[in-house]
Amino acid sequence: EVQLVESGGGLVQPGGSLRLSCAASGFPFTNYWMNWVRQAPGKGLEWVANINIDGNEKNLVDSVKGRFTISRDNAKNSLFLQMNGLRVEDTAVYYCARNIGFETFDFWGQGTLVTVSS
């Protein structure tokens, strides 16, 4: 059974940092691009970042470039999102999602809530 389990969310002050993790199981992790998608409270879905199978190609939405870094550890079947310089507008549930090609996401984690507030 495919499982994606996010962790690492929480309450942080503006300007602070958090590192999100996504533990993958039930499928060959190294065969898939992986993504982070977020959803602000009461709002729609927003793609945040993706990473290719060996981690040497990464893409980020413009609003997080220079602040967020996506990475993966294939030996540990894990995906990460390092978030620095957090802003109030980064408050959202962050989902990791498996990409089966052309930005199609067939499995999603349950999400982890990041709240940026003073």
Add this chain to the structure above:
Amino acid sequence: QSALTQPPSASGSPGQSVTISCTGISSDIGNYKYVSWYQQHPGKAPKLMIYEVTKRPSGVPDRFSGSESGNTASLTVSGLQAEDEADYYCAAFGASQLFGGGTKLTVL
């Protein structure tokens, strides 16, 4: 690259059919459009319902179908059931923003 536009709401009675549109699809990859649709119930993660415009993942009822015409993709839910009440998002490879704004489907 265009933004994807969805109606904010749609509704239908049990047993009826409802179609949700997603405008702003542009041709890509040899004129093939990679459009997907996601269902999201409150407090839950999104679920893939349709991909590559018309394909259904295993386990998705055949009441859900996808189509496209020109720059518009559509999701049709036939034989509406109470559990179909949810938010629905389209997504298109190559769009300026991957996801549409979402449509809240209400089963009356």
